[in-house]
Amino acid sequence: MLLTALDNLLLDDRPRQLAGLRRGALEFWYFGIKQARACLFVFTFMAAVLLMPRAGIAGIPRYDLLLVVALAIQFGMVWSKLETWDELKAVCLFHAVGFALEAFKVSGSIQSWSYPDFAYTKVLGVPLFSGFMYAAIGSYIIQAWRMLDLRVRHHPPYWMAATIAILIYANFFTHHCIGDYRWYLAACALGLYSRTVVIYRPLDRERQMPLLLGFVLIGFFIWLAENIGTFWGVWRYPNQLGAWSLVHLSKWSSWSLLVIMTFTIVASLKHVKARIHISED
Known part of the structure; x- marks a missing residue:
């Protein structure tokens, strides 16, 4: 949903009007969101590794x-x-x-x-x-x-x-x-x-x-x-x-x-x- 909202932001000219640190910050934020989305399998699987009890569950x-x-x-x-x-x-x-x-x-x-x-x-x-x-x-x-x-x-x-x-x-x-x-x-x-x-x-x-x-x-x-x-x-x-x-x-x-x-x-x-x-x- 966050990616969709950011994609909608690109439909207007506001990002194109930004410059300097503001543009850099927005690009870095968008880059981070896309990276997180690309890591979806990694994040969810690592979360399972960290949360799974060593003894297992229910035998x-x-x-x-x-x-x-x-x-x-x-x-x-x-x-x-x-x-x-x-x-x-x-x-x-x-x-x-x-x-x-x-x-x-x-x-x-x-x-x-x-x-x-x-x-x-x-x-x-x-x-x-x-x-x-x-x-x-x-x-x-x-x-x-x-x-x-x-x-x-x-x-x-x-x-x-x-x-x-x-x-x-x-x-x-x-x-x-x-x-x-x-x-x-x-x-x-x-x-x-x-x-x-x-x-x-x-x-x-x-x-x-x-x-x-x-x-x-x-x-x-x-x-x-x-x-x-x-x-x-x-x-x-x-x-x-x-x-x-x-x-x-x-x-x-x-x-x-x-x-x-x-x-x-x-x-x-x-x-x-x-x-x-x-x-x-």
């Missing part, structure tokens, strides 16, 4: 309840047309990608982190709700793309972007056996996206920012959310089993790289869909 384990909540939020967004069926398909892809990574990381030979509580919906030691934490990142990027009318300028060739994304994802698996090439991949991504800017419309004028800055900022907020999740004991790293401690700052870089991979998937899907529509015309 139902909390991991199972979190899965039910995540499914309810997801289908509620589609039913209310806050998310399209195409967007839901993309979110499901992120869920599958995230679950595969989780299953590998919690396996007996790796044990990068663990889910300590019992659940009926655990598969390979991973509660099924965990895939929605990765899907939430994809959901945010998809929603923000639409809400802010995003356009990307100087995007690298899609085959190059896809190659880096695949290598980033593969490194999460292979660094346990052949070494961590995270910083080499980060350097390649830095060169690849150095000229890339994202153009967005918070109000009635287009603004732009370096895409790399967006990757780093999103990665930082995911790192903050990860600290909240581990503090509540939803999952734990080995150094947090005795007592909680701050998630290592290096995870920020890992999340930023994961955001690059997620953004590449979204951009590639939109690119393919645009080409299909062009061929149909």
Whole structure:
């Protein structure tokens, strides 16, 4: 409703007549509202994580309840047309990608982190709700793309972007056996996206920012959310089993790289869909 009211504001000339700090404040406010709307799945799911008792409710384990909540939020967004069926398909892809990574990381030979509580919906030691934490990142990027009318300028060739994304994802698996090439991949991504800017419309004028800055900022907020999740004991790293401690700052870089991979998937899907529509015309 708030977005509708602000959209109505654009029908007159008042925003166009503003300048200086007043315009900046209005644009920042509108940008924040759109960001909050894009984070709808993230906010509601994190609220469920924070409010869910560790012992569960009525004998139902909390991991199972979190899965039910995540499914309810997801289908509620589609039913209310806050998310399209195409967007839901993309979110499901992120869920599958995230679950595969989780299953590998919690396996007996790796044990990068663990889910300590019992659940009926655990598969390979991973509660099924965990895939929605990765899907939430994809959901945010998809929603923000639409809400802010995003356009990307100087995007690298899609085959190059896809190659880096695949290598980033593969490194999460292979660094346990052949070494961590995270910083080499980060350097390649830095060169690849150095000229890339994202153009967005918070109000009635287009603004732009370096895409790399967006990757780093999103990665930082995911790192903050990860600290909240581990503090509540939803999952734990080995150094947090005795007592909680701050998630290592290096995870920020890992999340930023994961955001690059997620953004590449979204951009590639939109690119393919645009080409299909062009061929149909």
